Amino acid sequence: MDTSLAILLSMLLPAAAVVSNLIFRNSPNLRDGLTLGAAIATFLVVLNILATVGNTTTETFVLFEVMPGLDLAFSVEPLGMMFAILASGLWIVTHVYGIGYMRGNNEDDHARFFACFSFAIFSVMGIAFAANMFTLFLFYEVLTLSTYPLVAHKGTLAAVKGARTYLSILIGTSIGLQLVAVIWTYAIAGTLDFTRGGILEGLIAGPAVAILLALYAFGIGKAALMPFHRWLPAAMVAPTPVSALLHAVAVVKAGVFTMLKVGIYIFGIDFLAATGASVWLMWLAAFSIIASSVIALTKDNLKARLAYSTISQLSYITLGVALATSMGILGGSLHVVMHAMGKITLFMCAGSIYVATHKTNISQMTGLGRAMPITFIAFLIGSLSIIGLPPLGGSWSKWLLIMGAADADQLAMIGILLISSLLNVAYLLPLVGKGFFLKAATQIGPQKFAESPTLVWAPPAFTAMGCIVLFFYAGHIQAFLMPIIAAH
Amino acid sequence: MATQTVHYTTMALTDHLPILQILIPFIAAPLIVFIGRRELAWAIAFIASAASFVVACLLLSQVIGGGIVSYHIGGWAPPLGIEYRVDAANAFVLFLVTGIATLVLPYARKSVGAEMPERTQTLFYSLFLLCLTGLLGVTITADAFNVFVFLEISSLSTYVLIAQGSYRDKRALTASFNYLIMGTIGATFFIIGLGFLYMATGTLNMADLADRLSGQYESRTVRAGFAFILVGIGLKVAIFPMHFWLPNAYTYAPSVVTTFLAATATKVAIYVLLRFIFSVFQPAFLSETSTLEVIFYPFALLAMFAASFTAIFQRDLKRMLAYSSLAQIGYMLLGIALLSETGLVATIIHLFNHGITKAALFMGAGAYVLQSGSSFYTQLQGLGKTMPWTSAAVVIGGVSLIGVPGTAGFLSKWLLVQAALEQGYWPIAMLIVASSLLAVAYVWRLVETLYLSTPHSGQTIQEAPLSMLLPLWIMALACIYFGFETDITLGAAKAAAQALLAGSSGLLH
Numbered sequence: 001m002d003t004s005l006a007i008l009l010s011m012l013l014p015a016a017a018v019v020s021n022l023i024f025r026n027s028p029n030l031r032d033g034l035t036l037g038a039a040i041a042t043f044l045v046v047l048n049i050l051a052t053v054g055n056t057t058t059e060t061f062v063l064f065e066v067m068p069g070l071d072l073a074f075s076v077e078p079l080g081m082m083f084a085i086l087a088s089g090l091w092i093v094t095h096v097y098g099i100g101y102m103r104g105n106n107e108d109d110h111a112r113f114f115a116c117f118s119f120a121i122f123s124v125m126g127i128a129f130a131a132n133m134f135t136l137f138l139f140y141e142v143l144t145l146s147t148y149p150l151v152a153h154k155g156t157l158a159a160v161k162g163a164r165t166y167l168s169i170l171i172g173t174s175i176g177l178q179l180v181a182v183i184w185t186y187a188i189a190g191t192l193d194f195t196r197g198g199i200l201e202g203l204i205a206g207p208a209v210a211i212l213l214a215l216y217a218f219g220i221g222k223a224a225l226m227p228f229h230r231w232l233p234a235a236m237v238a239p240t241p242v243s244a245l246l247h248a249v250a251v252v253k254a255g256v257f258t259m260l261k262v263g264i265y266i267f268g269i270d271f272l273a274a275t276g277a278s279v280w281l282m283w284l285a286a287f288s289i290i291a292s293s294v295i296a297l298t299k300d301n302l303k304a305r306l307a308y309s310t311i312s313q314l315s316y317i318t319l320g321v322a323l324a325t326s327m328g329i330l331g332g333s334l335h336v337v338m339h340a341m342g343k344i345t346l347f348m349c350a351g352s353i354y355v356a357t358h359k360t361n362i363s364q365m366t367g368l369g370r371a372m373p374i375t376f377i378a379f380l381i382g383s384l385s386i387i388g389l390p391p392l393g394g395s396w397s398k399w400l401l402i403m404g405a406a407d408a409d410q411l412a413m414i415g416i417l418l419i420s421s422l423l424n425v426a427y428l429l430p431l432v433g434k435g436f437f438l439k440a441a442t443q444i445g446p447q448k449f450a451e452s453p454t455l456v457w458a459p460p461a462f463t464a465m466g467c468i469v470l471f472f473y474a475g476h477i478q479a480f481l482m483p484i485i486a487a488h
Numbered sequence: 489m490a491t492q493t494v495h496y497t498t499m500a501l502t503d504h505l506p507i508l509q510i511l512i513p514f515i516a517a518p519l520i521v522f523i524g525r526r527e528l529a530w531a532i533a534f535i536a537s538a539a540s541f542v543v544a545c546l547l548l549s550q551v552i553g554g555g556i557v558s559y560h561i562g563g564w565a566p567p568l569g570i571e572y573r574v575d576a577a578n579a580f581v582l583f584l585v586t587g588i589a590t591l592v593l594p595y596a597r598k599s600v601g602a603e604m605p606e607r608t609q610t611l612f613y614s615l616f617l618l619c620l621t622g623l624l625g626v627t628i629t630a631d632a633f634n635v636f637v638f639l640e641i642s643s644l645s646t647y648v649l650i651a652q653g654s655y656r657d658k659r660a661l662t663a664s665f666n667y668l669i670m671g672t673i674g675a676t677f678f679i680i681g682l683g684f685l686y687m688a689t690g691t692l693n694m695a696d697l698a699d700r701l702s703g704q705y706e707s708r709t710v711r712a713g714f715a716f717i718l719v720g721i722g723l724k725v726a727i728f729p730m731h732f733w734l735p736n737a738y739t740y741a742p743s744v745v746t747t748f749l750a751a752t753a754t755k756v757a758i759y760v761l762l763r764f765i766f767s768v769f770q771p772a773f774l775s776e777t778s779t780l781e782v783i784f785y786p787f788a789l790l791a792m793f794a795a796s797f798t799a800i801f802q803r804d805l806k807r808m809l810a811y812s813s814l815a816q817i818g819y820m821l822l823g824i825a826l827l828s829e830t831g832l833v834a835t836i837i838h839l840f841n842h843g844i845t846k847a848a849l850f851m852g853a854g855a856y857v858l859q860s861g862s863s864f865y866t867q868l869q870g871l872g873k874t875m876p877w878t879s880a881a882v883v884i885g886g887v888s889l890i891g892v893p894g895t896a897g898f899l900s901k902w903l904l905v906q907a908a909l910e911q912g913y914w915p916i917a918m919l920i921v922a923s924s925l926l927a928v929a930y931v932w933r934l935v936e937t938l939y940l941s942t943p944h945s946g947q948t949i950q951e952a953p954l955s956m957l958l959p960l961w962i963m964a965l966a967c968i969y970f971g972f973e974t975d976i977t978l979g980a981a982k983a984a985a986q987a988l989l990a991g992s993s994g995l996l997h
Contacts, residue, residue, distance in 0.1 A: 064972045064973070066899070066971075066972055066974055067899070067902075067974060067978060072972065134893075137893055138893040138894050141892050141893050141894070142892075142893075142894065145887065145892065149939070152939075152940055155940060160936065160940050163940075164932070164936075167928075167932060168928070168929075168932075171890075171925070171928050172925055172928070175890075175891070175892075175921055175924055175925060175928070176918075176921050176922060176925055177921075179901075179902075179905070179921055180905065180917055180918065180921055183902060183905045183906050183909060183917075184909060186906070187906060187909045187910065
């Protein structure tokens with residue numbers, strides 16, 4: 001298949017799923033089946049692109065020229081390819097899970113839910129294959145708007161308020177800061193194309209580099225860098241499939257993906273390292289890592305705890321960019337995949353517990369492990385991957401990040417990463433421990449809990465296995481990503 | 489001037505396009521009154537505006553490359569005779585005005601039927617065409633006094649059109665009267681200003697005026713004339729502290745009238761402002777008199793923030809949109825104040841983009857008024873479910889109003905920020921994006937009302953009729969289309985900005 005056609009198709013298929021969801025809104029099986037078909041087809045199309053072009057950048061495919069030097073254009077490069085595989089692959093898993101969750105939980109408006117969900121995937125594909133910052137920004141905003149209805153889905157006062165926070169922070173940072181950064185870049189470089197080695201070297205100097213980087217770093221609100229992280233816990237009012245795919249994978253990863261793209265292709269790693277403009281960002285990311293882990297410790301609501309954990313883990317990736325070393329970038333990029341697989345497992349487990357028992361707080365979950373062993377074992381595996389223990393995928397990205405910090409002579413960062421791992425242990429493992437080893441203190445009535453429906457427990461079990469598999473295939477992903485750090 | 493030697497007797501019809509632009513609606517308007525039948529009235533009005541639209545398209549295609557069409561009324565050569573002159577700047581405005589008129593009319597059938605008594609409906613279409621004539625005349629003429637004449641034609645018909653809203657809400661009468669007073673003061677100031685200029689130069693042709701004024705910038709008469717003209721047009725544009733007529737007029741006028749006026753009338757006034765400050769006076773005169781620093785920057789920024797802020801707290805959709813319009817006028821003034829090509833391109837493209845965006849939004853408001861009886865937020869609750877098509881189009885319009893990428897509004901904002909950055913005006917660039925965030929607030933209040941609040945019980949609200957949905961969706965899709973396809977808008981805006989910045993040489997060529 002022609003690559004440009006395949007890229008278009010990878011966006012058109014989710015878009016078609018939006019339409020099919022709206023048309024067949026009253027026949028659930030047909031509707032959900034079609035969306036599943038679209039999800040599988042999207043994944044296959046993305047694999048097809050992988051098979052035909054691999055990770056080498058082909059020529060850019062321009063869909064529209066909006067203004068001179070400002071194109072709606074797409075191309076393939078290793079990071080985007082990886083992100084596209086990740087998002088489309090996990091879409092299939094989450095869709096299956098979503099069907100089980102929405103039906104098992106008797107939520108309303110399934111059609112609107114799945115339509116917006118597909119629309120979000122459409123934007124993610126656009127972000128993954130964007131060939132320049134303008135295209136990326138466009139889909140970045142579409143992603144915010146398409147996920148807004150998902151956050152507000154329940155329509156309760158809490159949901160409306162959460163959605164309001166979600167939208168105001170994401171749109172506020174992107175229009176208020178990122179847009180200015182993008183236009184500034186365009187004004188000095190005359191182009192926004194993602195170019196190996198960056199486009200800014202020699203065109204901007206002094207404190208302006210750090211200011212521009214700050215406009216990007218804070219403007220990319222989806223990366224949840226403190227102090228613009230509040231939207232992520234607010235988004236947890238959404239149904240769990242949304243939290244799982246969008247707020248562990250698609251939306252937040254779109255944020256750090258943008259951060260990586262800006263670091264690698266707009267500034268250039270060497271340029272960042274030479275100017276030292278990212279040192280402040282490194283310290284802020286470090287603060288973000290520790291502070292949000294500490295906050296996570298204090299949260300009793302499981303999804304809130306996971307949300308703060310996500311904020312912390314996202315800052316690993318920002319830290320990777322800010323270290324401005326090859327290993328740091330590589331570790332950050334690898335962490336996109338590793339964290340996605342681990343965190344989606346944890347979120348789906350949280351949803352599984354909710355479907356089976358309607359419990360949301362960790363303190364109520366003592367003893368549940370014996371009733372729902374699969375869910376809890378999956379949760380354990382996901383946790384260990386996030387903590388970074390072998391033989392789980394998460395260990396590699398943390399390893400590379402530590403090497404990156406050593407390369408940059410930032411020994412303090414190594415300490416930060418190690419402390420963070422300990423904090424991860426402290427906020428993730430107690431749930432598993434209490435679940436398996438403690439008896440429920442106040443089991444209400446004679447009611448016995450059992451494992452959730454198959455469609456709900458199978459997907460997290462599957463992604464938990466994925467965490468193990470990733471440990472053994474990390475080398476392949478690393479090799480695949482090598483071109484992004486190759487000298488230009 | 490090669491065009492002067494043409495033999496008028498043998499001219500093809502296409503050579504008369506400039507005058508046809510005015511004559512078609514001007515003749516159709518009384519025709520409607522003479523025939524006097526309601527069904528025919530609509531048809532005639534529609535055919536007349538569609539024909540005007542075709543004429544405007546032909547004119548635009550002739551001048552988008554940077555050419556000029558000059559037409560001498562009755563064969564009398566300027567500066568004595570009246571000249572119509574079309575360049576990229578006004579051809580683009582003609583294109584917008586006639587295009588909106590042509591789309592508003594199909595929409596009008598149902599809306600006018602519901603919002604006006606039957607006996608005035610025929611006259612409504614006649615007045616609509618008169619108003620159109622006035623706006624087109626103001627835009628096309630190159631004679632300063634002629635601007636005044638057409639301005640009055642459009643204004644007088646507008647007062648009556650706004651007053652038609654009294655069938656639904658009596659406050660339309662005071663709104664119209666208010667506008668009548670303010671508009672007349674504006675027109676008077678404008679004509680006094682022209683008087684001063686005539687005193688100093690003895691001519692009324694714009695090119696001739698520019699030529700003769702260039703040596704007299706120190707003259708008090710000329711400066712007083714400029715001040716009067718600025719205030720006069722400023723009232724028509726609704727520049728921030730002179731805007732008090734606008735919110736009520738937009739809120740209480742019939743929805744069709746509001747749609748048409750919001751998308752065209754203020755835009756034409758902005759065009760006149762551009763024409764006077766760039767073609768009749770020169771950019772040099774502006775900096776000499778510090779007009780930009782003292783008037784444009786502060787008032788533009790005030791409008792952007794004060795009006796947006798006010799818009800957030802409105803409880804009536806139409807009034808909210810009216811305040812948002814005031815804020816958008818601030819953006820356009822800011823583009824002028826930056827005094828660069830990019831700034832002017834931003835102003836001109838925003839004039840168009842905001843025109844279509846507001847047309848879509850006001851059409852949506854009109855559909856709500858028709859189906860639910862009012863545009864108050866309390867009546868709009870939950871309409872996202874009952875009127876999904878209307879609401880979806882309104883959301884697209886709202887998103888374009890914010891300036892989300894992929895919409896027409898984004899391009900204007902992009903250019904405006906770029907223009908500010910080019911000049912190194914950092915704070916202004918930040919203020920522009922900050923005020924778009926206020927737009928997020930007022931648009932999202934609407935979205936929450938439409939989609940996230942529970943509808944009133946006991947109400948059965950139907951989707952708007954197709955005759956309204958179709959123009960609404962054409963406008964909404966145009967908001968997206970012109971966000972990607974910029975050959976027409978950006979091309980025309982660039983040619984127009986270059987023509988304007990060339991100053992009087994752009995007129996004399």
